[in-house]
Amino acid sequence: MKLALVGYGRVGRAFARLLESKRAAFPFRITGIHTARHGTALSEKGLPLEPDFGPPARSVEEFLERSKADLMVEVTPLNPLTGEPAISQIRAAFARGMHVVTANKGPIAHAWPALRREAEAAGVQFRFEATVMDGTPVFNLVRYTLPGVRVLGFTGVLNSTTTVVIEAMAGGCTLEEGIERARRLGITETDARYDVDGWDAAAKTAALANVLMDAGVTPLQVPARGIGRLTPARVAELARKGKTVRLVSRAKLTPRGVSLRVRAEVLPVTDPLAGTRGTSNLLLLRTDLMGTIGVMSLAPGVEQTAYGLFSDVVSIAREV
Ligand SMILES: NC(=O)c1ccc[n+]([C@@H]2O[C@H](COP(=O)([O-])OP(=O)(O)OC[C@H]3O[C@@H](n4cnc5c(N)ncnc54)[C@H](OP(=O)(O)O)[C@@H]3O)[C@@H](O)[C@H]2O)c1
Incomplete structure (x- = not known):
């Protein structure tokens, strides 16, 4: 499965390191990384942990097209007042038939019912376990173990x-x-x-x-x-x-x-x-x-947030 990362800060980088450490058992490939100031990096073969960033793609839509990814990992900063631009970025991924995993609680806090319906209509998965309590199962605890x-x-x-x-x-x-x-x-x-x-x-x-x-x-x-x-x-x-x-x-x-x-x-x-x-x-x-x-x-760090993203990506890869 090919992944496109929007945001490559503390969480995005920890996620990339985790993927690298689990590559043998979980052969996911990061084919694109898009950031605000560092620019955009693309490679169909898969990007290294420290890619050479080129000029930023003109829009998230252009980035997603060029990444040719199956799934977008959205890890941009929280905007608690509107949930944007993450909500629009997620919609751009749905519009391209891409699954979405996010650690950003803004979209769930502002637009959950609409985003759930839109993901269903687009026939894609939308997961967000890392948004609350890092990788500790909260949403999945209820979803999978408390019918x-x-x-x-x-x-x-x-x-x-x-x-x-x-x-x-x-x-x-x-x-x-x-x-x-x-x-x-x-x-x-x-x-x-x-x-x-x-x-x-x-x-x-x-x-x-x-x-x-x-x-x-x-x-x-x-x-x-x-x-x-x-x-x-x-x-x-x-x-x-x-x-x-x-x-x-x-x-x-x-x-x-x-x-x-x-x-x-x-x-x-x-x-x-x-x-x-x-x-x-x-x-x-x-x-x-x-x-x-x-x-x-107990004492989680950014690695556990990265695991929350990883567990969602693995679940989607198994279910689709
Ligand atoms: N840190 C944690 O422990 C933690 C735990 C749970 C959840 N989260 C959530 O995870 C998300 C990321 O957190 P973080 O700590 O990794 O933040 P961060 O270190 O500040 O990194 C944010 C990244 O997003 C990029 N970015 C900002 N605006 C963008 C835009 N409009 N389009 C594309 N990229 C954009 C930044 O680009 P530049 O690099 O070019 O500036 C940077 O790479 C947040 O929503 C946060 O609430 C974080």
């Missing part, structure tokens, strides 16, 4: 940058120093304000609610309050009382629809949500038939 189950709500710590910042503050660092620590781990959004202000968590919350609960919302409908006003002094004061802060996503099915929120919550350190350390994430799903079940990722 007939209705998700009634969820609670999660889904943004790792804020956890890393809060831990840095507990050690006396400023907000900016905490963000820098998260950036060195490769886990911040391209624009880290989207993490701190709660937009990334709001986009993940909307994506989960749309796919698992048919909520039909966008991140703009998720009331979000991030950690922008938190200070090291406040974190120290809470620590003396046996408490800490986490950016918590909550969803609940109500008679009026799905109620959603993202908020920096004060929690006892004994709370399971407070047990998320570093880049770790926790998601608890409340269901009708299985009670409450949870998935946790």
Whole structure:
């Protein structure tokens, strides 16, 4: 199967390295890479990890045509306000009969029902496991292992940058120093304000609610309050009382629809949500038939996001 990558930053490169390490068992070929500033690289034989980029293709449509790929891997930055240009790039791939795998939650948070219908109409697959909790199965957990189950709500710590910042503050660092620590781990959004202000968590919350609960919302409908006003002094004061802060996503099915929120919550350190350390994430799903079940990722990094993409690509290759 031939793959075209749109975006070749931390996640795109980690994905290419993973493919290289698994080439013997999974002979996928990257025939095109398209970026914003580095340009475009194309080779029918397959590109090396550090390709020679030429001038950028004039449009994503032109790039996809020239890549002759079967599947587009979309790994451009999150735009939590509109989901663009990723949504249009995904549509361009569908229009060419290409399957799509993305790590970008923007399109799922803004346009999931429409994109699902359009993929079906085009007879192609559309997967996005890496958008929430990196490669940890969340969407596939429900899709493949919980038939007939209705998700009634969820609670999660889904943004790792804020956890890393809060831990840095507990050690006396400023907000900016905490963000820098998260950036060195490769886990911040391209624009880290989207993490701190709660937009990334709001986009993940909307994506989960749309796919698992048919909520039909966008991140703009998720009331979000991030950690922008938190200070090291406040974190120290809470620590003396046996408490800490986490950016918590909550969803609940109500008679009026799905109620959603993202908020920096004060929690006892004994709370399971407070047990998320570093880049770790926790998601608890409340269901009708299985009670409450949870998935946790312990200290994931960009390699696990790459695995989320890889698992989707492998699933598609097996199913088509
Ligand atoms: N990093 C993580 O841990 C993580 C985890 C889960 C999900 N994600 C998601 O994965 C996606 C990528 O994240 P990242 O960390 O790899 O970002 P990144 O390091 O900032 O890389 C973004 C890439 O996208 C390219 N790009 C930007 N705008 C583009 C456009 N309009 N058309 C084509 N290419 C474009 C950039 O080109 P240039 O190289 O030329 O600038 C760059 O190669 C994001 O949506 C993010 O939310 C990331």
